[in-house]
Amino acid sequence: MSRFYHVEPSLDNYWRSIILFGNNVASYKFALACSLYELANSSNDFISLEQLAVPFSRHICEHLKDAPKQTTAKSSRFLATCTDFNLGKVDQDYLCTQTVRLGFQNVIDAFHNVNHREVGERFFMDERKTTNKGIRLTDNFYTLMASQAINSIKPETNARWRLVESAWQLGLSRNLVRVEHDHDSKQLFTRLNERRVNITSSRDSLNGYQKGRCFYCFGHITIESGKSDLADVDHFFPWVIREHVPGINGIWNLILACRSCNRGENGKFTQLPHIDYLYRLHARNEYFINSHLPIRETLMQQTGKTEALRRAFLQGSYNQAKVQLLHSWKKPEPRGLMNF
Incomplete structure (x- = not known):
């Protein structure tokens, strides 16, 4: 893989x-x-x-x-x-x-x-x-x-800077650093002494890791406001089953998707992605872990300290989601684009 x-x-x-x-x-x-x-x-x-x-x-x-x-x-x-x-x-x-x-x-x-x-x-x-x-x-x-990519790369740079300096500023043990996602504002934030500290846009932070591509169809997406191909911040495991999947608002469950895949005709909406996408999510999260502080520490808290535990966490979450949602969704992928 x-x-x-x-x-x-x-x-x-x-x-x-x-x-x-x-x-x-x-x-x-x-x-x-x-x-x-x-x-x-x-x-x-x-x-x-x-x-x-x-x-x-x-x-x-x-x-x-x-x-x-x-x-x-x-x-x-x-x-x-x-x-x-x-x-x-x-x-x-x-x-x-x-x-x-x-x-x-x-x-x-x-x-x-x-x-x-x-x-x-x-x-x-x-x-x-x-x-x-x-x-x-x-x-x-x-x-x-x-290149067109530079329009996304500039805010990605600032987002990464904000994430790193926020972790340093907290002055906490790495094991205590936790970055969360606000479902309504699409912002990443952390907490200091129970006080919420906003960090940066979820879109800006996630886009670099997906290379400006939709998680599902690999089509081009952007993080530029007002553009027709502005990326959606999507919960891989849908938000509607948040009571059944632990930590559903964690970074581990956030991906960027094009509007067509997320909410277009025959889009995902609140359906459960096909299990093939689960392998892709696991690979993406392992890729996240290579970026170190603070995303590495956050993901390991949310899903497990080892690759095996993280894989088991995703499988368990998928099992829970399947019981609730029953059906799964998959979009036909054009040939010859890319594989994760």
Whole structure:
């Protein structure tokens, strides 16, 4: 059984792997990605560290206002400078100078690394050892920026950043981190001392893991509001049987689907998906677990600490759902698209 990341090794998939699965010991990777989005229209493919420092430091400073913890390290001179800037203790010039000195020490080196190896395509080259000192954007980056996928990738980046920093900000044991879904607002949230803390849009968080495809038919979907192909946030096990399936509002049970599959003519609606889709859900959840904090910890709490326990949980849930709903639904799949 293949997984999502075996599908379509395209540039947007490589980029999403970096954002979703790169090591998260600080939020600098997200700030660098957001900065590159802004600099894509630069007249030169060479970006000096001084140029990069402006949006990079701004993104970090903006996030520090809402989430003071942006790294797992006990201290950071760079983040201390950003905090001082927010407090008005240092000016913009000093902030940018310190960003050039301290802000890029690890993130440029590690940006393309996923699971201790470099991904198959590069989006910039490191030219900090040259006279000019900076990075050079590659054709891959410009191709990505010209693609339709970038309209979804940008909010996905911010959603992933919010998820990671929310887990750090809680300061809780990983075993206590729990991310939940609000059925009405379609928001992911967590709880701190019984207080609800909103994190980000469920659509924005889930879309990267499905590579912008419908879970059922693999057709293209988007997370752009107002678009005709805006994805539905769907409960794999329908919401109507929430009293019979434990934790039905958990991330493990949330998928993105096109409107046709979810509520179009001959759509799923409140029917139980065919058991073939259950294998796909299991593969998707195992893929989620590779993204680590906080989704990994949440899924393991909700469905089991081992792959065998998680598989058994899904089978048990399916058995319960089948008793309640009786019939199952399956949409004919066009040939030659993709397999999970």
